[in-house]
Structures are given as C-alpha cells and as structure tokens.
Amino acid sequence: MTAPAVPHQPVAPRTGARPAGRRRSVLVVGLVAGAAALVLCALVSVAVGAREVPLAHAWDALTAYTPGDIEHEAVRSRIPRTVLGLLVGAALGLAGALMQGVTRNPLADPGILGVNAGASVLVVLGIVVLGITSPTQYVWFAFAGAAMASVAVYAVASLGRGGATPVKLALAGACITAALTSLITAMLITSTDSLDTFRFWQVGAVSGRSMETVATVAPYLAVGAVVALASGRVLNALSLGDDVARGLGQHVGRSRALAAVGIVLLAGGSTAAAGPVAFVGLTVPHVARAVTGPDYRWILPYSAVLGAGLVVVSDILGRVVARPGQLQVGIVTAVLGAPVFIALVRRRKLAEL
Template sequence: MPLALAVLALVCLASLAFGARPIPFDTLVEALTAFDPANGDHAVVHSRIPRTVTGLLVGSALGVAGAAMQGVARNPLADPGILGVNAGAALAVVTGIYLFGVAELTGYIWFAFAGAALAAVVVYVIASVGREGATPIKLALAGAALTAGLSSLMNAILVSSQDTLDAFRFWQIGTVGGRGWEAVGPVLPFIAAGLLLTLFTGRILNNFALGDDVARGLGQQVALSRAITALGVVVLCGAATALAGPIAFVGLVVPHVVRAFTGPDYRWILPYCLLLAPVLLLGADIVGRLIALPGEIQAGIMTAVIGAPVFIWLIRRRKAAGL
C-alpha cells in the first residue's frame, strides 16, 4: 500500500510537469509551494491541476466501480458497458445536444449522469423479473440488450444531425483534458459518495463470489446487497462518464492486475483499485501528451492502446479469467 501511494504521487507530479511545455522539478515545487502569478511556468502548473484532479477522480471511480461490478455480476469481463452505463450516458448527451442545444461541458455532465443512472436502473429492473431475481447472467444479458437498443437510437439521431455529431464526438472520445473546476465541482460529491459506499462492500462481494445460495445461507440478503452495490457502481460510473466521457479498459484491466498480488479478497481489491486505477489513467494521459507534440492524443484512446495488450497478456498468462 505505501508503494502504491508513492507511485500514485509520482504519477501526479509527472502529470503536472509533462506536456507541450515541460516544467523542471524545482520550478514545479516552487509553483506548488510559492505560487507567483507573474511566472509563466507557475501558471502552466496551476492550469494542469484540474486535469490531474480529474484523472484522479475518474480513475479512482472507474477502478473501484469495475472491481465491484465484476464482483456483483460475477463476470470477469464486466465494465461500465455491462449495465448500459456508457450507452445511457451517451444517448442522454446526444438528446441534450439535439433537443435542448446543450453546448457546454457542464450541461453534458447532468445529462450524462441522468442517462447513466436511468439505464442502470432499467437494466436492474429487467434482470429482477422472475423467481431468481437479478442473477449475473440476467444482468449481463439485460445490459447487452439495452446497450444495443440505446446505441441504435443514438446513431439514428447522429446520422440525422451533423451539428449534433460534431458536438458529441469531442465528448465521446473520452478525455481528462479541458476540464476546469466548474466541471469537477458538480461531480465531486457524487464520486465521493460512491467511493464511500462501494469501498465498504468488500465483505458483500466476497460472499457473492461463493454463489448466491451460499451467500444466502450465510445470512446475507442477496437482493438488497446486490442493489446497494449496484447503486454505488452506478453512481461512480455515471459520474466518471459524465465528467470525462466513456473511457474503456480502466475498470476492466486494473482489478485483474490487482488480483495478481491481493488474491480474491475484495476488502483488499477495492482499496488497491482506488490507488492504482488513477495511475493507469494519468499515465495514459501523460503518454498521450508526449507522443504527439505539439498536439496530444486523448486519454480515452491511450487507455485502450495500453490496456488491451495488458489485458490479453493477463488472460494468456493466467490461461483463464475467473472469479
């Protein structure tokens, strides 16, 4: 845990230092401890702070949500798409642009969050129909079906409006850049509440790993426990997607990496995902800033470029991904 904290701190400092205008370490320290508004390097450092904070918040939210989602769905390939979160958020943003003319990021946030939450609720309600309740298989099937339907509706709107497509594509790519405090502030309470709720579900997820029947035999109220955990996942995924757009592989890869040294105990998996997921997201953002100077490649693209090979290697090394 101290090593994970140290790595996270170093990556945060690197996020403040590297970019189109690199900042020496001594200047970085001066900017953080004795800020001079007249110093251009100091101003650059402070302009990167909201971006770094966004990466911290979004990475932590996606990492913890991904681990909890894999546990509650008992699906090693679970990510925000399995509950229709990304599709719901995307359709809501498209609707906001098309019908209400929303053009600012702060407007996207509320539409995306509402769409993500509504989609997840619909998936859970559909999966709960029947005697068994919301089983892992029914959750996955309901999420896949809803995602397909919502994506079709979204594409129907986009092909009929070029203006909507032009505005939407910059949010859809997934990025932590260009986010100021006015965007971070409204989402911060939701991410904080989601983290507090989800981090305390470790024992619940451990029981789920044994199967619903065993968990029920241990005295756990399966439906209520799954609903509480799903609520935390929805809040985290919805807030992170609203702030940074749909970013793939963070919530999928990091829990698998963490399990390699923590084992299957979610009481340890969740805290480590809280620390290491931002390392992946901020690291991808830093690499994206450096490999295409003076421009940059967005973090949503870089997480896929970095995360996909790592995930394939993990699966091949372990021969199977299982929970």
Template sequence: MVAAVVGVSAVSVLVGARTLPVAAALDPDHPLRAIVDARIERTLLGLAVGAALGLAGACMQGLTRNPLADPGILGINAGAAFAMVVAISVLGISDVTGYVWFAFLGAAVAAVVVHLVASLGREGATPVKLAIAGAAVTAAVTSWTSGVLLIDRSTMETFRLWQVGTVGGRDLDVLLLGLPFLAVGALLALSGARVLNALALGDDLARSLGRRTVLDRVVIGVAIVLLAGTATALAGPIAFVGLMAPHAVRAMVGGSYALVLPLSAVTGAVVVVLADTLGRIVLPPAEVQVGIMTAIVGVPVFLVLIRRGGTASL
C-alpha cells in the first residue's frame, strides 16, 4: 500500500493534460516547475482528503454496523453544503479559506442532529434508526440548499464547482487550515480499533466486556465528523470513497479494525489521487472532477455490494 501511494503520487505529479518529464520534478529551476508545484499541492490535498474519507467510512461502518454506510449517511455532505451556501449567499463569503469553516460547522451540526433524532426512543441510536434519520435530515437539508440556490444565481456559480467535489484550484493554505482537524480525527479513529471490534459484537456483549458503549460511540462519532466534515469542507462531497475503501481492505486482511482502519486510510488516499489523475486525462484538455470519477466507479461497486447482500446487517 505504501508503494501504491508513492506510485500514484508520482503519476499525479507527472501526468495530466500535459505530461511532464521527470526532470521537471527534480530541477527547481525547470521551466515547467510551476506546473509541478501546482500538481504537488493538488496531490497532497487528494491524499489527505482520501485518507480522511477512507478512515471515516471504516469508522462509520463499524459504528453503525451497516456495511453500506458512507459519510453521507449522517448528513455530513448535506450539512456542509447548506452551511456553505448560507455563508456565500447571506454573508457574502466567496473565498475557500472563509467558507471552509462554515462547511465544517454545517457538517458537525448535521451529524449531531442525526444522532439526536436517532437517539429518541427506548433503544437509542440503533443502526437502522441512524440510517433512517440520516436519510431524512439529508433530504430536508438538501431541499433547503436547493431553495437558496434557486433564488440566488451568483451563489450557484460559486457553489457549482465545489458541489461536484474537486481537489483542483486549492493551495497548501487550504490544506493547512484543515490539517489540525484531520490529525485529531485520525488519532481518535485509529485509537478506536478495539472499541469498534467490541461494538461489532453488539452493544450487550460489548457492555459485558466492560465497554461504555455510549461514550465509545460519542468518541468515534467525533472522529467521523472531524474527518469527513473537514474532507468535505476542503474538497466538496466526494462520494463512495468511504464505502469502497473499507470493503477493499476487508477483502484483503479480514475484519479486524486494527488493520482495517489504517489500511482504509491508505486505500482512500490512493483512490482519490488515482481518480483525480484519470479525470485529467480522459477528456483533454477539459477536466473531469474527482467527485464525478469516484461516482463512476462507486455506483457499480455499490450495486454489487447490494446484490451480494450488503444490507443484511440492517
């Protein structure tokens, strides 16, 4: 997996609408060095976003015991989109470093609301109730977003590129802005391998093993919000990465979260960078955004998982 990360990163820097020689990456005074620098920044952002989405997806599938769970199931993408639209339309914020904070806040609020709604009743936030509450909140928030965009055309133009998911047109300042949140989320998630292994046995058995399931769920939930919320705020809603990466890892190493979590992060990073690179070369000189490329691959994978009984745990 480390070799895969290095390989796709090198390809991402050298390959695009214009293929660059290796000398351009090695020589700081090369005439094409500016293109290399821009692609390096793009690649670093893709690695960070992909790792965050892969890790968040693995945590979400373990937390909800739903093999088809994706960061969008908690309304994270919808919440980030709505908060960003409000920031642009009402507050007039059009710079990435400005609205990224609102997108992150919207993602966090949406995830909390979903969990609160799912917690109503005797059984608490069960996997089924989390999925239903997430779908309901996502539908409601998406309709509000559409309403704002319909009455504000200028906001729609700013929102359009972010909405499809892209790692292009960002610089290192944007990545550095979200890096502290990603680091904290990754630490919480990676330290929760034992928690997720216990929760996979069911809440009753986990409690009998001494786990405080409510606290455990809160900690893992915070990790998911930090990872998926920040990734969505930085690059937009990139779908299916959090779904595909954990399943690919489980096919290789089994179900232990001590292995699934770190390898899901690496796999997610590879998927996003590879998808971004392919998006630059399939229709030159135009560019297909990474969110579209992951969806092209993700939809067939999603259908295959359903056909194989991926919803059985619900």
C-alpha cells in the first residue's frame, strides 16, 4: 500500500538581508543615478551666476559654442570652477574615506595627517617671502607642504613598537598640525598684507581658478583616485584589526603606506587647488557608509560621487544666496556639512571603525 503523496510545502523565503546579487544591483543603480545627478548639477553650475542662462542655452554653449554670444561666453567662463569643484569634491570624499579606513578613526579628515596645515605653512611662506599672489602659484607650494607634512606625520607615527597604528597616526597628526599652525600665526602677524592675501585662499574656494590650475592638479588627483579605488579590499581587511589583516595575508605597514600616498595625492592636490574645504572629507564617507554598509569597495566610489555633488551644489548655493556677490564654497560646505554630521552622530551612525 503506497503512502499518500504529501503536497510540496514551499519553503518560506528568509527575511533579513537581501541577497548579495540584488543588493549589488541596487548599489550599481544608485551609483549610476548619482553620476547622472552630477551631470545635471554641472549643467546648473555653468548656468547660474551673475548672468542667468537657461539650461537649454547652457547646453548649447557646451555643444555648439558661438564666439561672441554673451550667454555662451558666461557659460564658458564658469567651466573651470565647475570642473574644479567636481575634482576637488571627489578627491576629498575619497581622501576622507581612505583616512577613516586606514586610521579606523570616524573623525579623520584631511586635517588629521597635517595636510591642511602643511599646505598652509608653505603657502604663507611663499606669500611672505616670495610675494606670490596667483592661485596658479599657490598650487605648487600647497602641494609640497601637504606632502611633506603627511610624510612627517607618518614618520613620527612609525617610531617605536607597533609601527604607525591608528592612535599614533592621530596623535602625530594633531601634534604636527598644532606646531605648524603656530608657525603660520607667527609669520602672518608680521605682515598685514600677507594675512589679507592668505585668508582668501584659506577659506576654500573654486572661483577665480583657471583651467591651468585644473590641469596642474588633475594628474595627481587621477593617480590618487586609482590608488584609493584599488584599496577597497585592503581597507576591508584593516577594518577587522591589524592581527586579522595579517592573518588574511595583508602586509599592514605596506598597505597603510600605499593608502597614505593616495591620501597625499588626493587631499594635497585638492587643498592646493581650492584651499582647505571643510567637512567634505569628514561627513561624506559617513553618508556613503550609511547607504552602502561597511564594504569599502562601495564606500569609496560613493564617497567620490557624493563629495563631488556636495562641492558643486555648495558652489551653486554660494552664488544664489549672496547675489550679486558670492559665498566661497568652503563656507557653504561647513554650513551644510555640520548639521548632517550632527544628525549622523545623534542617530549613532558614527560607530567605531
């Protein structure tokens, strides 16, 4: 006698984390949507200013330029600041994510490795001693200062047992930043003219820059971006702790040194071109992490897209709210970034990395 057939009972799908393939597809779609939004922001950026240009005419100025047309000339004059805003925002977003991953410090930003202070001290030296006044001349001084300060911080943190640990990097960065800031103050108080020149660079701005400035820093930012985007797996291993990373086959010291090179290129190049732009490197990686989760292979590209968007939108707002003048982008990013950062802290999104 055969047993009666038991109807097949479908297995209830597991609730919880969505399948990895579906989540990856969602993240890819989000990244593509973010890139499309960046294109729209760039178009708005070249259309908004003292002379308003309709978006259709702005597009014509980019695709079918007519020499002598006033609207087309206005759009073309805004291209350098828009391109620089995209590059600086993406670079600072990537640099912030790299810093937070390498140091496992949720408060890391371009100031923690002395990048801003190093760039500032050589800019001041160039202004006081050599009398430089052009943003194109600032670039090389700022870049060299950022690189030297970052190397000094890493060298100091590497002394003693354990090498450049996250805590030692943070402490060394804070000490060297304090020392360089004191030196900057000492040089500036001796010259009022130098102080007036320096403060326009220090506030952080993408206006008044030419395509020559963009072309000067773009190669360094491109190399830094490649280093950063290739560091996703390394940062994932480092986030588990040095011992676990070594167990997974990572050379911790070499990995941190390579990431430090990327940080110097990204943060140094962006600071050299636009000055110290606040809160981008600090806030953007946390927003990206809230969207993507803890995987740095996604945090890094999302940080680049969100950082570029934040700087360009801040530049647009600076031109809109202070007509016929403008607010520099460093002021607007601080105003926008601070509330977002406070909200993230209150919602406990700033877990220890």
